[in-house]
Amino acid sequence: MVDEQVVIIGAGMSGLAAGIRLAHFGKHVLIVEKHRIPGGLNSYYWRNGRRMDVGLHAVTNYVPVGRKQAPLPKLLSQLRLAREELDLCPQRWSEIRFPGCTLRFSNDIELLFSDVRDRFPGQVDRLRRLTQHVEAFDDKRLDVEPGSARQVLREYLSEPLLAEMILCPVMYYGCAREHDMEFVHFATTYKSIFCEGLARPRDGVQRFIGALVKRYKAAGGQLRLGDGVARLDVHGGRVRGVRLESGEELPCDLVFSCAGYYETMRLCSDVKEPPAAADLGRLSVIEAISILDRPPADFGLDAAVVFFNDAEQFPYACPSGPVETGSGVICCPNNFERHEDLPEGVIRSTALARYEDWAGLGDEEYARAKREWCERLSTRVESFAPGFREHVLDSDLFTPRTIHRFTGRLNGALYGAPQKLRDGRTRLDNLFICGTDQGLVGIVGALLSGIWMANLHVLARS
Ligand SMILES: Cc1cc2nc3c(=O)[nH]c(=O)nc-3n(C[C@H](O)[C@H](O)[C@H](O)COP(=O)(O)OP(=O)(O)OC[C@H]3O[C@@H](n4cnc5c(N)ncnc54)[C@H](O)[C@@H]3O)c2cc1C
Structure with missing residues (x-):
């Protein structure tokens, strides 16, 4: 068993966590990630010299030091991470x-x-x-x-x-x-x-990802960035080999995937039909990031996260147009403890969006739609933070199309397909799903899922 070769599709949070667990127990693990930066939905990019976090408002499941019977300390212990490495600041x-x-x-x-x-x-x-x-x-x-x-x-x-x-x-x-x-x-x-509760790593998501990658490599795991899995060769109910986009063929005994259930099934050599539209997730978002020359509290936004809705009923559904600003989430990193000295103010605002309206746009139309919706979302946020727009130094918007492009998630579906695979099993004996489509979402959820699936399908039988 020790010599089993495990391939993990995707360096999302759950793929990294599964990789760490398996590497700790002597498995030969290779994580193959399509993109050059690990982290999946929860990643970062650079713009005008600033690091912009993508999927981080807050880390859930925060408990203070000393509360041992909770998911966060268990997760840290399973991944052999010291709490200080994440430097979490409570809301x-x-x-x-x-x-x-x-x-x-x-x-x-x-x-x-x-x-x-x-x-x-x-x-x-x-x-x-x-x-x-x-x-x-x-x-x-x-x-x-x-x-x-x-x-x-x-x-x-x-x-x-x-x-x-x-x-x-x-x-x-x-x-x-x-x-x-x-x-x-x-x-x-x-x-x-x-x-x-909610917290935020003081240095943002890069620190979080950095700590996971460091642990994974220290345990002997290998990480291939910038090369996706193009095909899973399936015979006799098992994955027999993995073909990369670069053309390289890899042997494998076990495959874990955090790329999503339907997204993974599409890679299987014996699958000819696309998944039925009704089975796919439809809930996606746009997110605007505004960098300010002062903290959001100067405009009256002093909560860490504001969840808002304009009506008495909360209609959580895919909008009928590109974006629905009647409800949303506004996150202010400056309003977490020990964040007073952030050099700039930041407001992140999120609203539900519909992939189809963004997917087919030509480059110019897409750029125009981004400007328009960034403006409209800012107008909505201004009702909570009057005057903030005059203090914006830079802003960016990402859309369902961005989510699809950087994670491969069909429909840019933030939380994947509605039907989850709780035990992570697929119809193939040696292919398991972890993360979003196993059913645990969010940063901590995805990490827990990776640990859970690695323990259940490999370590428990070793
Ligand atoms: C705007 C936004 C805000 C969010 N805010 C928060 C928050 O505040 N708190 C929170 O806890 N969570 C938040 N989340 C959610 C959280 O980021 C995700 O739930 C979690 O990161 C999902 O992890 P995962 O491992 O399931 O998969 P993913 O992150 O989707 O990772 C899948 C990985 O697989 C890779 N991949 C796909 N196909 C292939 C292939 N063929 N070959 C190789 N690699 C492939 C992708 O590139 C990707 O890296 C947010 C997400 C978004 C988008």
Whole structure:
């Protein structure tokens, strides 16, 4: 078993985590990443001399040092990473803003309970009971029954507006399905945001990725950047070999993929049909990054993250046009602890977007659409931060098309396909899915998924 050759498709968070686990236990592991920078959805690029983070508002699951029975310390221990290597800075507080009602939450859930007590008399004990139910729910089981999060919320909370407000951050940070969420995914994400909390690596995402790559290489793992997997040669129900875009052929005993389920299946030599459109994820986003000459708090934005929605109901769905700015997420890195000395202010704003409207545009039309929607999203953000636009030094926008280009995710679907493969198994004996399409999303979720799948399919049987 020790000499097994493992190929991992993609250096996303889950691919890196699976690679570290397998390399620690003596497997020959090669991660093949299409792009020159690892990290996948959670990566960075350079623009006008500044490093711009792509997929980082906040790291979920933050718990203070000393709280051992939580995913974050377990993850660090499984990856043999020291907490200091990530230099996580907790949020001060975040907000959920709906018309006429704002709820704050921090890494101490009592702040949420206290705001709920003030704004929704009679609901706080119900929310406490919901929280107990969620905390007692075993979301690590492989055989969970399907269940609707909205249904459970209705059972516990008698105030519909409160239910919608709770769903807003949970869906934005972890839901691949439109309109409703599998209860198991709701439970995982609710715990990760409200019962644990939000933080940010002080030096952004590069530090995070750097720490993972360093650990992986120190454990003996190999990383090939800038060369994608073009084909998986399938015979007799197994992957027999991997062909790279460069033409090189690699032997393999086991393959893990964080590229997405349908995206991986399309690589298999025995698959002739494209996946059915109805099976693919449709939820994508645009994200505008504005660099300011002063901190966002100068314009009244003093929360770490603001989740907003313009109506009493929260319609989490693929928009009918290019972008829907009626709800969204605004993140201000300056509003995390120990971030006071960031040299510039940053506002990241995210809104739901539809891939089809971006995919087919010619270069000029695409550039025009980006300018237009950057403007429109900024107008929306200005309602929370009046005057900020006069202080923008630089800005950039990425779109569903950017997500597709840099990760290969079909439809630029942020959280992948709606149907998840909880045990990571595919119809091929030696091909496993980790990360987004296994069902754990977000940075910590993807890392946990990589660890879980490596432990389940390789280390548990070694
Ligand atoms: C705008 C935005 C904001 C986000 N904000 C947050 C946040 O604040 N907090 C949070 O926790 N999460 C956030 N996320 C989500 C988080 O980044 C992802 O859920 C997580 O990184 C997914 O990791 P993954 O391992 O599943 O896959 P991915 O990151 O999708 O990685 C897949 C990798 O596979 C590679 N690949 C694909 N096909 C091939 C091939 N054929 N050959 C070789 N390589 C291939 C891709 O290039 C990519 O590197 C955000 C994402 C986005 C886009």
